[in-house]
Amino acid sequence: MKDQTITSKALGLLPALPAFFKTYRLLRKSQWWSREQLEEYQMRRLSRLLDHAYQNVPYYRRVFDERGLKPGDIQNLSDLSKLPFLTKEIIRDNLKDMVARNYPANKLEYVTTGGSTGIPLGIYYEKGVSRAIEWAFIKTLWERVGYRFQDKSIILKGNVVAAAEQGIFWEKTLFGRWLILSSYHMTDDNLPEYITRIRQFRPKYFQTYPSTINILARFMKKNGVKPFNSVRAVFCGSENIYPGQRELIEEVLNCRVYSWYGHAERVVLAGECEQSAHYHIFPEYGVTELVREDGAPVKDEEETGAIVGTGLTNYVMPLIRYKTDDMTVMVKGFCTCKRGYPLLKKVQGRWLQEFIITKNNRPIPITAINMHSDVFDNVAQFQFYQDKKEEVVFNVVKKPAYTDRDTEYIQRELSRKLGGDIDLIIRFVNHIPRTGRGKYRFLIQKLPVKLGEEDD
Secondary structure, three states, rough: OOOOOOOOOOOOOOHHHHHHHHHHHHHHHHHOOHEEEHHHHHHHHHHHHHHHHHHHOOHHHHHHHHHOOHHHHOOOHHHHHHHHOEEEHHHHHHHHHHHOOOOHHEEEEEEEOOOOOOOOOEEEEEHHHHHHHHHHHHHHHHHOOOOOOOOOOEEEOOOOOOOOHHHHOOEOOOOEEEEEEOOOOOOOHHHHHHHHHHHHHHEEEEEEEHHHHHHHHHHHHHHOOOOOOOOOEEOOEEEOHHHHHHHHHHHHOOOEEEEEEEEOOOEEEEOOOOOOEEEEEEOOOEEEEEEEEOOOHHHHHHHHEEEEEOOOOOOOOOOOOEEEEEEEEEEEOOOOOOOOOOEEOOOOOOOOOOOOOOOOOOOEEHHHHOOOOOOOOOEEEEEEEEEEEOOEEEEEEEEOOOOHHHHHHHHHHHHHHHHHHHHHHEEOOOOOOOOOOOOOOEEOOOOOOOOOOOOO
């Protein structure tokens, strides 16, 4: 799963402002297009992407040629089924051949994501431009509920606060508009100071994981803490939000929770609107398919299918028919907001909301341990395991290029995020077993943890 926090680093947009404004202006208009207009736009963008991929991306040249196809053979969206699914394994095995040859190295930005499976995946963006386009979509999404760029926000995600070791668990960024709070120090002893800082800051919005804002909301309810009068909405992403959590957060903070769904792979982006809790898919962002286990398209209402996406914004490394690890149900019909966007119900298979527990009973949401880092480039697979409060085991399956330097790098990076009151043990294993459903678990937690509603 993708962490989609827009940090000050990510907003280094000056060289890419034209891409931001071009996308933003489009979305301001296209959200009110008819579904037919949106599909016409998708097809134009898809045709351009396929031509580019065939001409410049060796992997896709092979895929087309092996099937006797040309990009022009894809005449409509349903013709995409002529092409095979793309998986994480295929990307890892063909990474160099998936990068467009007409982009110089200085235009590439390499990022990694562990997703919910604990198997690192490396992908490339167009430096600056990809993040600018992404921010145009996110800004448009949040504007549905009144967000403006100059508004103050609390950032409660996987950010490491530089002065946390000195007991300062917050820092301002983005010209003072954002107050970043540490997700790693949310104890009963520290949370009163968090609350004081939030009141002093007077934010209009929270940008957060459901698991972290849930810790704050539970503490506030338990201790009779009044809501923050300035807060208008809570933006939740990167995790499932369970009904009980939504009810608690909205009750305690006295405002609406808005959830959104996306990936580091940038193939699908969807979010709630001002009138509905259904996810509205951005057709301008990508082509989204729902498929059955046998690969056939889902056609029946209320039938669950796997999400397959073709991103329309990343030409550096196109992902065509990328099979995600997520499941959902398509909603037929239209939202009362009058946008022509397709609708999804609750997405299943996102990061499970699990916690590592420290010696001092400090809960660290597993999603806060952001794996978007080159620290795991030489790791084939990883998994956390905890059965004692005082320690957590990090199981690692090495790649052939793995060295002692990687171990030192991992130890330093994870220890910085876990803090000083838990011991990190790195253990090397030959493989990590799957669950009965064939999935990898990011964390095996043997301690009794009851911080929120369990997934059903």
